[in-house]
Amino acid sequence: xxxxxxxxxxxxxxxxxxxxxxxxxxxxxxxxxxxxxxxxxxxxxxxxxxxxxxxxxxxxxxxxxxxxxxxxxxxxxxxxxxxxxxxxxxxxxxxxxxxxxxxxxxxxxxxxxxxxxxxxxxxxxxxxxxxxxxxxxxxxxxxxxxxxxxxxxxxxxxxxxxxxxxxxxxxxxxxxxxxxxxxxxxxxxxxxxxxxxxxxxxxxxxxxxxxxxxxxxxxxxxxxxxxxxxxxxxxxxxxxxxxxxxxxxxxxxxxxxxxxxxxxxxxxxxxxxxxxxxxxxxxxxxxxxxxxxxxxxxxxxxxxxxxx
Numbered sequence: 001x002x003x004x005x006x007x008x009x010x011x012x013x014x015x016x017x018x019x020x021x022x023x024x025x026x027x028x029x030x031x032x033x034x035x036x037x038x039x040x041x042x043x044x045x046x047x048x049x050x051x052x053x054x055x056x057x058x059x060x061x062x063x064x065x066x067x068x069x070x071x072x073x074x075x076x077x078x079x080x081x082x083x084x085x086x087x088x089x090x091x092x093x094x095x096x097x098x099x100x101x102x103x104x105x106x107x108x109x110x111x112x113x114x115x116x117x118x119x120x121x122x123x124x125x126x127x128x129x130x131x132x133x134x135x136x137x138x139x140x141x142x143x144x145x146x147x148x149x150x151x152x153x154x155x156x157x158x159x160x161x162x163x164x165x166x167x168x169x170x171x172x173x174x175x176x177x178x179x180x181x182x183x184x185x186x187x188x189x190x191x192x193x194x195x196x197x198x199x200x201x202x203x204x205x206x207x208x209x210x211x212x213x214x215x216x217x218x219x220x221x222x223x224x225x226x227x228x229x230x231x232x233x234x235x236x237x238x239x240x241x242x243x244x245x246x247x248x249x250x251x252x253x254x255x256x257x258x259x260x261x262x263x264x265x266x267x268x269x270x271x272x273x274x275x276x277x278x279x280x281x282x283x284x285x286x287x288x289x290x291x292x293x294x295x296x297x298x299x300x301x302x303x304x305x306x307x308x
Contacts, residue, residue, distance in 0.1 A: 004211055016217060017210035021125050026086060028121035030093040033061040033159065035109055038097055046170045047098045053169055058094040059087075060166045065158030069133050069151050073140065116228060120221045126186075127217045130156035130193040131209075138201050145202055152194035157187045185227070185235055189220055192237075 004010050019025075037043055037058055047054040059081070060067070066080035081087055096105040108114060133155030137148040154161060160179045167174060179187055193216055199205045200212050223235055 004214075009214065013210045013214035017213045019124075021128055022086075023089065025121045025125050027089060027093065028118045029125045030062050030090045031097065031105075031109060032115075032118050032122045034058050034090075034094050034097040035106065037061045038106065040170075042170065042172065044098075053171075054098060055091065055094055057166050057169050059090060060162060060169070061159050062090045062093075064160075064162045064166070065129055065133075065155040068158035068162055069136070069155035072151055072154055073136065112228075116225055119224060119228065123220045123224050124217055126156050126190060126220060127193065127213055130190060131197050131213065134194060134197045134201055138198075143202050145198055148198040148201060149191075149194045152197060153191050156193060157190035160184055160187045185233065188237075188241075189223070189235070193220070 004013060037054075038047075043054070043057075046057070063080045067077045070077050070079050097109070098106075100106070109118065130152045133152035134148045136155075137144065137151035141147045157179075159166075163177065163179055164173075164175065167177070183191075196205070196212065196216065200207055200209065205212070227233065227235070
């Protein structure tokens with residue numbers, strides 16, 4: 001792009017595109033992922049009751065995107081765990097966050113400046129995960145735009161998309177927290193990145209890959225840092241999202257409500273009865289209406305004999 005040449009950002013963009021994620025950026029990703037798991041309700045109790053379940057949940061947080069994208073590409077879901085070095089580093093981060101003496105690692109990681117740096121490094125790895133998923137799908141499905149978007153989205157936000165399965169490992173079942181029902185910010189921004197990178201790979205966006213990497217990484221890092229500093233959950237496209245939703249997906253009030261007429265007919269008991277049945281039951285005399293003479297009174301007994 002001419003803008004990058006004018007601002008002398010080409011070298012910076014090329015340097016960022018050639019940046020290696022191992023080991024420091026991967027370690028930051030593992031630490032923030034495990035810290036996010038620890039901050040879930042009941043996670044500390046699970047770590048004391050079943051360390052293996054806690055470790056398995058942590059691995060899903062760290063490698064959930066790779067596992068989900070492997071399933072979508074018909075690969076072995078355990079393939080992401082074949083890298084022994086990354087698995088050992090993630091396990092070490094899990095142990096230090098949950099079981100470090102004096103809780104030193106989690107306490108230091110919770111300090112705002114440290115957490116800002118670690119979160120920014122984790123967001124950088126998100127770019128490479130999304131781009132890796134899009135590239136992987138593009139090699140197998142040539143110009144398969146929607147497949148590339150789906151795989152890139154799964155690889156970048158697989159931890160959130162697999163949250164219900166991860167909760168089952170910890171003995172929690174909350175189907176209302178499904179990520180598709182109410183998307184979180186990481187899921188939305190990852191979907192945006194998957195769409196943008198897929199369009200670029202299919203040559204619908206006239207921009208070079210390293211330039212797009214620089215723009216997307218700068219966007220997600222800056223936005224996430226701003227959200228953490230301000231304590232806000234809104235992002236720049238929230239207003240656009242709200243406008244599109246209210247314009248295209250809100251049912252107009254002029255329409256009749258979505259109710260089932262058969263249920264309303266069956267709800268009233270009087271309508272299910274034939275005509276005249278209620279009045280017939282009201283007019284039918286009961287057995288208690290025919291009174292017999294009291295046999296305990298001798299006069300009444302004699303009078304009844306005479307009448308007989």
